[in-house]
Amino acid sequence: MKQKKSKTxxxxxxxxxxxxxxxxxxxxxxxxxxxGQVDMVADSDGRTLLLSGTQEQLKRSENAKQAAILNxxxxxxxxxxxxxxxxxxxxxxxxxxTGNVLQGNPGYDVGRNYLEICDAxxxxxxxDARPVAAGIRAVLSGVKASFATEYQCFTPKENRWYLxxxxxxxxxxxxxxxxxxxxxxxxxxxxxxxxEANERLIILDHAKAxxxxxxxxxxxxxxxxxxxxxxxxxxxxxxPEDNIELKNMFQESRRRILSIxxxxxxxxxxxxxxxxFGSAPVCLSAVLSSAIESTTEVAExxxxxxxxxxxxxxxxxxxxxxxxRAFHALLETxxxxxxxxxxxxxxxxxxxxxxxxxxxxxxxxxxxxxxxKFFDIFSVEETLTPGGDLGLGPPVAYRILSLFGASVSVxxxxxxxxxLTISLRKAAAEQRGAGLLKQEKNRGARKLKSxxxxxxxxxx
Amino acid sequence: MRPTIFKFRLYIAGDTQNSxxxxxxxxxxxxxxxxxxxxxxxxxxxREPKRALAEGIFMTPTLVKLAPAPVQKIVGxxxxxxxxxxxxxxxxxxx
Numbered sequence: 031m032k033q034k035k036s037k038t039x040x041x042x043x044x045x046x047x048x049x050x051x052x053x054x055x056x057x058x059x060x061x062x063x064x065x066g067q068v069d070m071v072a073d074s075d076g077r078t079l080l081l082s083g084t085q086e087q088l089k090r091s092e093n094a095k096q097a098a099i100l101n102x103x104x105x106x107x108x109x110x111x112x113x114x115x116x117x118x119x120x121x122x123x124x125x126x127x128t129g130n131v132l133q134g135n136p137g138y139d140v141g142r143n144y145l146e147i148c149d150a151x152x153x154x155x156x157x158d159a160r161p162v163a164a165g166i167r168a169v170l171s172g173v174k175a176s177f178a179t180e181y182q183c184f185t186p187k188e189n190r191w192y193l194x195x196x197x198x199x200x201x202x203x204x205x206x207x208x209x210x211x212x213x214x215x216x217x218x219x220x221x222x223x224x225x226e227a228n229e230r231l232i233i234l235d236h237a238k239a240x241x242x243x244x245x246x247x248x249x250x251x252x253x254x255x256x257x258x259x260x261x262x263x264x265x266x267x268x269x270p271e272d273n274i275e276l277k278n279m280f281q282e283s284r285r286r287i288l289s290i291x292x293x294x295x296x297x298x299x300x301x302x303x304x305x306x307f308g309s310a311p312v313c314l315s316a317v318l319s320s321a322i323e324s325t326t327e328v329a330e331x332x333x334x335x336x337x338x339x340x341x342x343x344x345x346x347x348x349x350x351x352x353x354x355r356a357f358h359a360l361l362e363t364x365x366x367x368x369x370x371x372x373x374x375x376x377x378x379x380x381x382x383x384x385x386x387x388x389x390x391x392x393x394x395x396x397x398x399x400x401x402x403k404f405f406d407i408f409s410v411e412e413t414l415t416p417g418g419d420l421g422l423g424p425p426v427a428y429r430i431l432s433l434f435g436a437s438v439s440v441x442x443x444x445x446x447x448x449x450l451t452i453s454l455r456k457a458a459a460e461q462r463g464a465g466l467l468k469q470e471k472n473r474g475a476r477k478l479k480s481x482x483x484x485x486x487x488x489x490x
Numbered sequence: 491m492r493p494t495i496f497k498f499r500l501y502i503a504g505d506t507q508n509s510x511x512x513x514x515x516x517x518x519x520x521x522x523x524x525x526x527x528x529x530x531x532x533x534x535x536x537r538e539p540k541r542a543l544a545e546g547i548f549m550t551p552t553l554v555k556l557a558p559a560p561v562q563k564i565v566g567x568x569x570x571x572x573x574x575x576x577x578x579x580x581x582x583x584x585x
Contacts, residue, residue, distance in 0.1 A: 067566035069506035070535065070550045076543035078535070080503070087507045 057082040106211040109199075112170055114145035117206070144209065162194060169196045169207050180214065191218040239302040246295045250288075257284050286421060293422035296355070297407070300429045307433050311345040311457035312353055314385055318376065320350075321357035325365065332417055334368045334391075336361075337375040344378075346385055346454040348434040356430035359423035360389055360438065360450050366417030367448045368393040380456070389450040395442040404440045496520070496528040496578065497557040503550040504536045508567050512551035515568035523580060555579070 060071060060081055069084040080088070100107050100120035109118040119140060148163035158181040165177030177196040182189055193214045199206040257280075264277050300307070322336050329336060346353075364374045368391040378387045394416055396404060403409040405428040412419040424440075431438050436454045443449050500516055502509030513532065520528040535542040535550050542550075555562045555578055564577045575581045 064549065065566070067508055067569070068549045068551070069508045070503040072535070072539075072542065072548045074548075076539055078503075078539065080506075084503070084506045084508070088504075091505065 103210075104213065108144065108209045109206060110144055110166070110170070110209055111206045113143065114166060114170060115143045116140050166196050166207065166209070169198050172198070188215075190215045235302045239298045242295060242298045246291045249291060253284075253287065286419065290421050293359075293426045296426060297422065297429060300433060304433065307349060307352070309347050309349055309434050312348045312350045314344050314346050314378065314387070314454070315341040317346075317348075317350065317353045317357055318378075318387070320354040321361055322376075324354065324358045325361040328362050328417075329365050329374070332365055332368065333371040334365045335373050337373055339377050342378075344380070344385055345457040346434075346436075347457050348436065348454065352430045352433070356427040356438075357387075357452075359427040360452065363420055363423050363427075364389045364391040364448065364450060366415045366420060367391045367396075369416055381453070383456050385454045385456055387452040387454065389452070390443060390447060392443075392447045394448075395446065396440065396448055401440065401442070405438070493527050494558050496524050496555065497531075498528065499531045499533060499554045499556055501533045501535055501542055501547045501550050501552045501554070504534060506550075509551045511567040511569070512553065515574075516553060519568070519571070519574065519578075523575075553577075 060068075060079075061083060064071075064081070066083060068081060070078055070080050072078045097120070101122070103120065104122065105120075106123045106125075107120040108116050108123055111117050117140060145163055145166060148159040148166070151159035161179060162181075165174070165179060168174035169177050176198065177194075179194050180191060181194060182191055191214045193212045195208075195210045195212070197208045197210070199208065260280055261277075264273060264280060318338065319341075322338065325336075361374065368374055372392045375390045376387065377390075378385055380386075394414070396410070397414060400410055400414060405424045407422060407425050410420050410424070428438055431452065431454075434455065436452065438450060438452045441449050441451070498516060498520070500513060502513060516530060520530065533541060535547065542548075545554075547554075549565050551565070551567065553564045553568060553574075555564075558579065562577045562579070564574060568574050572581070
């Protein structure tokens with residue numbers, strides 16, 4: 031049996047050799063017939079055959095192309111076989127940096143095992159070499175799809191940074207890998223400069239915030255003096271009619287100045303000290319009623335009526351005071367877009383994990399060109415509303431809400447009013463429990479609430 | 491009277507050496523002897539093998555002169571200028 035197998039194998043080898051000889055003869059004959067001027071022949075069925083000279087030339091041409099591509103790259107590139115032996119390098123590989131234990135140098139030539147080179151590194155470079163060797167082994171064994179690491183190289187002239195990448199030659203089987211060292215010193219330098227510039231900007235921002243903080247306080251004192259003097263002077267005016275008109279103008283101007291100062295200060299704090307704002311479960315109805323109360327004076331001055339929804343105990347994520355301020359700003363905005371004697375309607379409903387509040391006013395609409403930048407600073411001109419200047423209300427509301435993952439948008443209501451839509455995050459069950467219990471002062475009410483929350487799954 | 495336009499179709503096999511030489515020789519010949527009176531279409535048989543088969547081309551490079559009649563073929567790198575000129579019809583047959 032063994033003998034038969036051996037004979038079959040010998041026969042196959044003999045036939046193979048004979049066919050090879052025939053192929054060579056055919057190739058030589060074709061070359062001779064075509065006088066070396068033909069690259070390819072085809073039979074009547076379209077089967078093509080590249081002549082041997084052309085095959086050689088194509089192979090050389092392909093190799094030259096690949097070498098040109100590799101040599102055109104600024105990186106140090108080496109091709110490793112499955113065992114880590116260097117089988118090919120590009121021209122740059124030989125131009126090593128003195129002191130770089132990982133990069134190509136005359137000693138790291140074709141035929142050397144790169145893994146052994148890494149394993150043999152001792153001293154300062156060993157901390158870089160060990161993970162590199164592990165990364166290459168992981169890629170060559172197919173454990174990792176690729177490997178990349180950055181390392182620093184201390185040369186006599188300067189410190190350089192390199193990015194080392196190891197890419198497998200084939201995705202499914204470990205046949206080798208391409209090793210590339212790319213000099214990223216310039217990118218690192220720029221990144222470092224950017225980080226430094228950013229640090230300087232943060233310091234400047236803090237300085238600006240502190241400056242504005244101080245300025246706003248400093249403004250208040252002389253302004254208070256001016257306001258007091260103004261009131262005294264107005265009190266001394268004889269004509270009661272003139273007195274009332276001037277007083278109203280004076281009060282409105284004072285309110286606007288103080289409001290702009292407060293809002294500007296808050297905007298700066300949100301921009302610079304964003305992390306310092308905390309959040310807790312807040313009762314939406316409590317927020318809305320406080321905001322309505324603080325907007326009543328402005329609404330009454332324009333004879334605008336609020337239509338409010340029934341109260342509910344839903345809790346949202348935020349800060350009570352800041353949310354009141356945001357809703358006050360939005361309500362005041364709605365009032366200013368209302369006609370004299372108009373109505374501002376509030377409504378709310380639960381949408382998935384959020385509470386959606388709408389504020390609608392009857393009156394003027396926002397020009398389409400002003401809609402996209404409605405929440406930008408001083409973007410809505412005084413002449414666009416029947417109620418006058420919006421101040422910093424819309425941007426203040428927008429930024430307060432963004433602090434708590436909430437949002438606000440604005441749209442026109444068929445050209446006769448506006449609709450503000452606020453989406454607030456509902457507090458989680460455990461937060462709701464804690465928040466509600468904190469708010470309930472009445473013991474009996476607390477007991478009732480506990481029963482209700484237990485049914486909802488809140489933690490008591 | 492309009493000048494006669496010479497139309498050529500050159501079948502090549504990618505960027506193989508003989509094909510590149512043939513294309514260079516044909517371009518040089520046309521530029522010097524037929525300025526603004528020629529059109530060259532290059533067919534890569536590696537990309538369009540069926541076209542070569544349909545048009546009876548079994549070796550590359552092969553030059554086909556399509557116009558003016560008669561249609562003529564010449565195989566090789568087009569290095570032998572006299573033979574090429576004869577096929578193209580720009581001089582009398584070589585005796």
